[in-house]
Amino acid sequence: MRNIGLVLWHTFYTKVVSKTFFFTSFFMILFMSIILNIEAILDFFDDDPETSVYSVAVVDETEEVFGELEHVFDQRDETIHFEQYDSSRVSDEEVYDRYDAMLFIEGTVDHPVAHYEAPSINQSYLPRVLESEIQSIAEEKRIEQSGISEEVIENIAQPITFSLEASDDNARSEAELDQARFFVYILLFVIYFTVLFLGNMIASEVATEKSSRVMELLITSTSPAQQMFGKILGVGLVGLTQYSIIFLVALVTFGMGMDGSLPQVSGNVGQAEQDMIQEASFSIELFLLAFVYFVLGYFLYATLAAMLGSLVTRIEDVGLAVGPMNMLVILALLISMFSLGNPSATITTVTSYIPFFTPMIMFLRVGMGEASSFEMILSFVLLFISIAILMVIATRVYRGGVLLYSQGRLIEMIKRALIVTNREKDN
Amino acid sequence: MDMSLMIKGVTKKYGSKVAVENLSFEVNRGEMFGLLGRNGAGKTTTFRLMLGLLKANQGTITWGNVTPVKLTSRTIGYLPEERGLYPKLNVMQQLIYLGRLKGMTKREVKDEVTKWLRQFEALQYENKRMEQLSKGNQQKIQFIASVMHKPELLILDEPFSGLDPININVLKKAVFDLRDQGTTIVFSSHRMDHVESLCENLSILNNGQQVAYGSLQQIKAAYRSRTIRIKADFSLDYLLTLNGVIDVQEEAHETRVVVQTEAIVNAVFEALHNKGNVQLFAVEEPTLHDIFIDKAGSAHA
Numbered sequence: 001m002r003n004i005g006l007v008l009w010h011t012f013y014t015k016v017v018s019k020t021f022f023f024t025s026f027f028m029i030l031f032m033s034i035i036l037n038i039e040a041i042l043d044f045f046d047d048d049p050e051t052s053v054y055s056v057a058v059v060d061e062t063e064e065v066f067g068e069l070e071h072v073f074d075q076r077d078e079t080i081h082f083e084q085y086d087s088s089r090v091s092d093e094e095v096y097d098r099y100d101a102m103l104f105i106e107g108t109v110d111h112p113v114a115h116y117e118a119p120s121i122n123q124s125y126l127p128r129v130l131e132s133e134i135q136s137i138a139e140e141k142r143i144e145q146s147g148i149s150e151e152v153i154e155n156i157a158q159p160i161t162f163s164l165e166a167s168d169d170n171a172r173s174e175a176e177l178d179q180a181r182f183f184v185y186i187l188l189f190v191i192y193f194t195v196l197f198l199g200n201m202i203a204s205e206v207a208t209e210k211s212s213r214v215m216e217l218l219i220t221s222t223s224p225a226q227q228m229f230g231k232i233l234g235v236g237l238v239g240l241t242q243y244s245i246i247f248l249v250a251l252v253t254f255g256m257g258m259d260g261s262l263p264q265v266s267g268n269v270g271q272a273e274q275d276m277i278q279e280a281s282f283s284i285e286l287f288l289l290a291f292v293y294f295v296l297g298y299f300l301y302a303t304l305a306a307m308l309g310s311l312v313t314r315i316e317d318v319g320l321a322v323g324p325m326n327m328l329v330i331l332a333l334l335i336s337m338f339s340l341g342n343p344s345a346t347i348t349t350v351t352s353y354i355p356f357f358t359p360m361i362m363f364l365r366v367g368m369g370e371a372s373s374f375e376m377i378l379s380f381v382l383l384f385i386s387i388a389i390l391m392v393i394a395t396r397v398y399r400g401g402v403l404l405y406s407q408g409r410l411i412e413m414i415k416r417a418l419i420v421t422n423r424e425k426d427n
Numbered sequence: 428m429d430m431s432l433m434i435k436g437v438t439k440k441y442g443s444k445v446a447v448e449n450l451s452f453e454v455n456r457g458e459m460f461g462l463l464g465r466n467g468a469g470k471t472t473t474f475r476l477m478l479g480l481l482k483a484n485q486g487t488i489t490w491g492n493v494t495p496v497k498l499t500s501r502t503i504g505y506l507p508e509e510r511g512l513y514p515k516l517n518v519m520q521q522l523i524y525l526g527r528l529k530g531m532t533k534r535e536v537k538d539e540v541t542k543w544l545r546q547f548e549a550l551q552y553e554n555k556r557m558e559q560l561s562k563g564n565q566q567k568i569q570f571i572a573s574v575m576h577k578p579e580l581l582i583l584d585e586p587f588s589g590l591d592p593i594n595i596n597v598l599k600k601a602v603f604d605l606r607d608q609g610t611t612i613v614f615s616s617h618r619m620d621h622v623e624s625l626c627e628n629l630s631i632l633n634n635g636q637q638v639a640y641g642s643l644q645q646i647k648a649a650y651r652s653r654t655i656r657i658k659a660d661f662s663l664d665y666l667l668t669l670n671g672v673i674d675v676q677e678e679a680h681e682t683r684v685v686v687q688t689e690a691i692v693n694a695v696f697e698a699l700h701n702k703g704n705v706q707l708f709a710v711e712e713p714t715l716h717d718i719f720i721d722k723a724g725s726a727h728a
Contacts, residue, residue: 003528010524014516213511214521217572220478221500221528403480419442420481 003222007230008237011205015238024197025242029249036253054126057085057099064109068137069130080129101126105134110141179283180367181340187290188336188360190243194294195301195329198239202231202302203309204318206402211314215402224399228391232302239298286367296383297359300390301325307394310401311413321410332357336364343368353379355386396421431455432477432580432611437486439472446472448635450486454613454628459606461622462615464632465723470615471508473632474582477613478505490580500529504578508585508615510569514558518544518568521557522575529576536575543571547597563594570598574605581605583614587621599625619716631722638722643715650713651688652721655695656681658707669694681707 015021034041060066070082085095085102095102101118114134116127143153164174209215218227308321335357339348343365352361352371362379365371371379400420404413432454439447447469454460464470475481476488479495488495490502513521519540526536544550547567552560560568566589574581586602587595602625606612616622622629623643631639631646639646652673657663658681666684667675671691676683684695692710699705 002530006524006527014513209513211511212514213507213509214513216507216509217505217512217525218528219480220503220505221525221530403475416441 003226004230004233007222007227008234011231011234012237012241015201015235016241021238021242025245028242028246032246032250033253036250053079053081054100055081055083055098056126056130057095057102058082059085059087059102059104061087061104061106062109062112065105065112065134065137068109069133072133072137080126103130110138110145112138176283177368180286180369183283183286183290184336184340184364184367187294187363188333191294191297191360192329192333194239194298196326198235198298199301199305199325199329200318200322201238202235202305203312203322204315205231205235206306206309206398207312207315207318207321210310210312210402219402224402225391225395228303228306228395228398231306232299236298236302289366290363292380293359293363296380296387299387300355300359300383301329303387303390303394307390307397307401308410310398311404311410311417313405324410328356332360336360339364340368343370353382355383358383431491432460432613433487433489434473434477435487437473437476437483437488439469439476439481439483445635447476447483447632450630450632450635450637452628452630452637452640454611456611457606457609458628459602459612459614459626461626461629462613462632463617463619463622463629463719463723464615465617467634468632468723469635470632471584472635474505474584474613474615477580477582478503501531501576502579504573504576504581506570506573506581506583506586508588510566512557512565512569512572515556517554517556518560519553522568522572525572526575531576539575539577540571543575546601547571563590566590566594567598570601574601577610579611581610581612583612585616586614587616587618595621619714619719623715631719633723639718646718647713647715650718650721652717653686653689653692653713654711654717655684655686655692656707656709656711657684657699657705658682659699659703659705661703666695666698669698 058066058069066082066084073080073082083099096119101116104115104117105112106115107113112134114131116130118126121127143150209218222230304325305322308325309318312318312321332351335347335351339345339351339361342348348361348365348370351357352365352375358379362371362376366376397414397417400417401413403420404417434450434452437447437450438445450469450473452460462470462473472481476483477490477495479498482496490498495503512525516524519537522540523533523536526539527533531539541550541553544553549564549567552564552568557565557568570586573583583602586598590598599621602612602614614625626643628642629640629646630637639649641649663675663677663682663684666672669691671687672684672695673687674683674685676685686692686695689710696708699708
């Protein structure tokens with residue numbers, strides 16, 4: 001135990017005081033702050049189309065629409081100004097120096113034919129507003145002409161009542177689903193980056209000790225299992241420290257940038273997230289579940305990384321050795337992305353039981369209400385067993401691997417490492 | 428006798444490849460023992476067996492009747508052939524880490540390391556990163572890492588390779604001091620002069636086989652072949668036809684004649700009679716170097 005603690009602390013300390021740790025944390029925090037404050041930053045450089053001031057020159061042949069438009073926008077206090085424009089001056093070159101756009105209206109009030117012209121039409125806000133306004137002016141006129149009372153119209157347009165409910169026990173409400181989806185997204189990326197960063201960190205840590213030959217001294221005082229555990233825990237702690245720092249910084253910037261209020265997401269796109277944050281209470285169970293799957297997933301991949309790292313002699317070869325592991329986690333991410341849209345697909349169910357995919361995909365299924373508690377517990381048991389088996393194999397490979405300095409194909413190296421390790425067989 | 432290192436009939440195979448075969452030797456407490464052999468002869472494997480990193484397929488290894496796996500990590504000190512510590516850590520930091528893994532306290536490590544650094548006149552490197560040190564100084568730090576926990580048995584794999592003569596003397600003195608304090612030392616070397624000056628008993632390995640074992644005198648006495656240096660003004664090639672003459676090597680100023688046993692020397696002397704002017708005729712005591720070349724070089728010659 002003492003040695004595991006020493007290896008753990010050594011690994012943790014040397015990593016945390018390193019420049020690499022400082023810079024990755026710094027850039028992740030920077031990145032995080034930018035993402036969280038993206039709107040304020042965009043606003044700073046660009047005016048929001050909905051709050052900027054427009055002026056529109058109107059050539060109105062119906063002689064009525066212009067008045068209506070001006071009236072509507074005066075009332076709504078919006079920042080679009082209209083000006084009557086003489087049709088004889090439409091070819092003036094400097095017209096766009098003074099106006100953002102020109103609007104030609106022909107026909108009658110109830111059946112107007114409008115034409116919008118501007119230097120560029122890639123900005124859709126202004127024409128969209130104008131179109132819908134002219135549409136409602138025309139509609140109002142038609143209703144008036146047909147003699148139907150406003151009450152009748154309101155009565156016709158009244159919305160019906162429509163509610164959703166799922167009958168399955170583990171099914172989730174819409175708000176819960178949104179929240180689950182949100183968690184799954186975060187967990188997917190956290191596991192993905194953790195395996196890529198920390199997994200490679202463990203592998204190169206082992207390879208560095210091997211290539212600098214300090215390993216020869218270490219193995220005389222600590223057992224391979226102690227070293228592996230110490231490293232896996234130490235690097236895991238480095239990861240948790242980094243995530244905690246980033247999380248805290250995110251909370252702080254969130255609080256400062258938004259005056260303590262929730263982020264104001266504008267437009268229809270952000271509606272779901274906004275509802276989720278406002279309606280669904282924060283589910284502590286889901287958070288804990290995510291944490292447990294994260295920890296189990298970390299142990300599984302970290303053990304694999306330590307084993308692969310023990311097989312290479314030079315640090316340059318670490319990337320090559322951990323390649324298969326990186327492919328596994330990329331595959332897991334791809335399946336998860338697909339499964340988010342189809343949580344009940346067969347491939348999702350099947351892959352959720354494959355240990356290397358379980359932490360992501362089973363969590364997704366549980367989160368989306370597609371897996372029963374029995375399946376969840378079964379997945380835990382399977383993960384535990386796989387981690388235990390992998391640790392036994394990894395310790396055996398590690399024991400021999402760290403004494404090998406030759407190079408070969410991965411499978412070859414594993415075989416050779418096991419031959420060196422083999423203590424009992426030939427006796 | 429109770430604290431001696433006993434190696435009995437040890438065989439180690441990696442798959443079908445035999446690394447060490449039926450190796451036996453014994454090292455008494457406080458003795459300095461040399462393990463000689465070419466690269467790949469099985470020295471490092473033998474050391475790893477002694478450290479308990481590998482397990483023998485056959486035979487037993489014990490230190491005071493205890494197998495290496497059951498020994499505490501403070502019992503043995505090891506200087507690996509391939510040197511290297513953490514390049515980015517400073518000297519004291521990594522010695523503290525390695526020492527604590529051996530079961531020492533931080534205080535103990537600091538005291539012991541300071542003592543050694545003073546002896547090596549390297550106190551100023553205490554807070555330097557390993558990569559900033561010269562090769563010789565790195566080797567001194569590595570040596571400290573293997574002895575700071577005061578091991579009973581010290582294994583030095585090529586301790587003097589890559590060092591300048593002054594540093595070799597500094598290190599040799601340290602090794603002698605340790606022996607005088609009762610440490611049992613097993614070391615390997617290619618340099619025969621080091622072995623002759625340091626150890627009482629030795630073993631020569633060739634392709635995993637022990638080809639010679641015993642004290643330096645015993646090995647020399649058992650080695651019957653002799654070399655005769657002859658300086659003459661006529662060709663000596665005809666000596667090869669004599670029974671018992673193995674080799675005749677003509678060199679710039681003299682000729683070296685290798686004979687099977689000391690008894691042949693007289694026959695050679697007789698054969699020179701009346702052939703011309705002989706200025707030199709000298710029989711050489713076999714050096715360890717000759718024995719090594721003969722014993723360890725034969726299989727690949």
